[in-house]
Amino acid sequence: MxxxxxxxxxxxxxxxxxxxxxxxxxxxxxxxxxxxxxxxxxxxxxxxxxxxxxxxxxxxxxxxxxxxxxxxxxRDSVSVLLDLKGSEELVVQQQDYISYLSKRESILLTWQTVTKLLSELLDQALTEPEISREKQEMMMLSTVEILADYKLTLLQIADEYCNISIYEYRDDENLLVCVACYRSRPSDAREKHRKWKVGEGHVGKAFELQRELICGDASAPDVKPWISASPENFDENDDVRYVSLAALPIAVSAEEPIGVLIVTSSEAMRFANSGEDHGDEDEQEARRLAAAALQDFAAQIAQIMSVCTSRAVEPSEESADER
Missing domain, CATH: 1.20.5 (Single alpha-helices involved in coiled-coils or other helix-helix interfaces)
Structure with missing residues (x-):
């Protein structure tokens, strides 16, 4: 044309x-x-x-x-050369901007895709009149697997060590217990998971403060003491595995969280809050979008957990039904 x-x-x-x-x-x-x-x-x-x-x-x-x-x-040759250089710089700027728009579009489309998949999982829970403990665990495991499938596009997490976990608050124990977990090394996900007290570590802190904790570098001197595990929960691999992290309260009502969504990476600066200025503006914007998407996912997970809890079948009832 x-x-x-x-x-x-x-x-x-x-x-x-x-x-x-x-x-x-x-x-x-x-x-x-x-x-x-x-x-x-x-x-x-x-x-x-x-x-x-x-x-x-x-x-x-x-x-x-x-x-x-x-x-x-x-025009003289000097003016022509100067204009050519200016045009080249403009082309580079336009290419960078196109790359940024493409990356932003990819993140937003992934956000939309994950939201749709979680909505389908919620619809599945709503169709169940009763949900057993095993069924709840399967739904939570499906949730972390959905997030893991799109971690590269959404969070820019590639081959580094990644942990995606859902913790549920148990009133009877007064602890946050891991109910679903994905890790880059599958054998680690099958290991016994730590339980966190309210206010302990990044898991307990996010639950206690009822707000998200986004950290680009957990090894920073002003951050590490604040979110470190207690001596009985300490693991020598924490400093290597959990460098950047996002801890987001899972709550239907902001004042009453029921759990915490955890996403961590062994690489620094995978996540960012509004005040973070590491890297160029495009990288900062991509990390902020990822953090916003995780907040949205945490809200959807809260709905799934709430439905599962309201329709949960007690173990004694399950045993009676089997007999």
Missing amino acids: TRSNDYLFDWIRPLAKTLKILRLVFTGLGVVLIAVGQVWMDYDKSWQADWSNLIFWMGVLAVCFTGVLLVFFE
């Missing part, structure tokens, strides 16, 4: 040729007239002497006209 500015260029191309011809004609004519005027000034014939000045100045005007054409329609 022909663009509108193609018509302009079709008009400019013949004009450029015309200007070149005019420069050649007026330059040649000006030189000839100046030479003729100077020669005629020395002639004895009166009519030649009378016309010599006019011819001379006509030649000067022709040369000046050529100079005007050069000033307004001909």
Whole structure:
């Protein structure tokens, strides 16, 4: 399809040729007239002497006209090079912006996809009149697997060590207990998980404060003591595995959290809050979008957990049904 500015260029191309011809004609004519005027000034014939000045100045005007054409329609090589450099910089900026828009679109589409999958999981829970403990565990495991499937696109977490866990608050124990877990090393997910007191570690802190904790580098001196595990829960691998983290309360009502969603990476700066300024603006925006998406997912997980709890079947009832 022909663009509108193609018509302009079709008009400019013949004009450029015309200007070149005019420069050649007026330059040649000006030189000839100046030479003729100077020669005629020395002639004895009166009519030649009378016309010599006019011819001379006509030649000067022709040369000046050529100079005007050069000033307004001909560019020097330095100006051309400077403009080319400016154009290259503009192209690079546009390419960066296109790359940012593409990355942003990818994150938003992934956000939408995960939201849809979690909604389907919620619909599945709503269709169940009774939900056994085993069924609850399967739903929570499906939830972390959904997040794990899209961790690269959404969170930029690739081959590094990643942990995605859902913790549920148990009133009878007054502890936060892991009910579903994904880890980059599958054998780690099958190990016995730690239980956290309210206010202990990043899990307990997020639950206690009833707000998300987003940390780009948990090893920072001003952060590490605040979210470190107690001596009985301490693991020597924590400093290596959990470098950047997001801990988000799971709550239907903001004042009454029922658990915590945890996503961690062994690489720094996978997550960012509004005050984080590491990296360029595009990277910061991508991390902020990821954090916002996780908040949305935590709200959906809260709905799933709430439905599962309200329709839970006690173990004794399950045993009776089996008999």
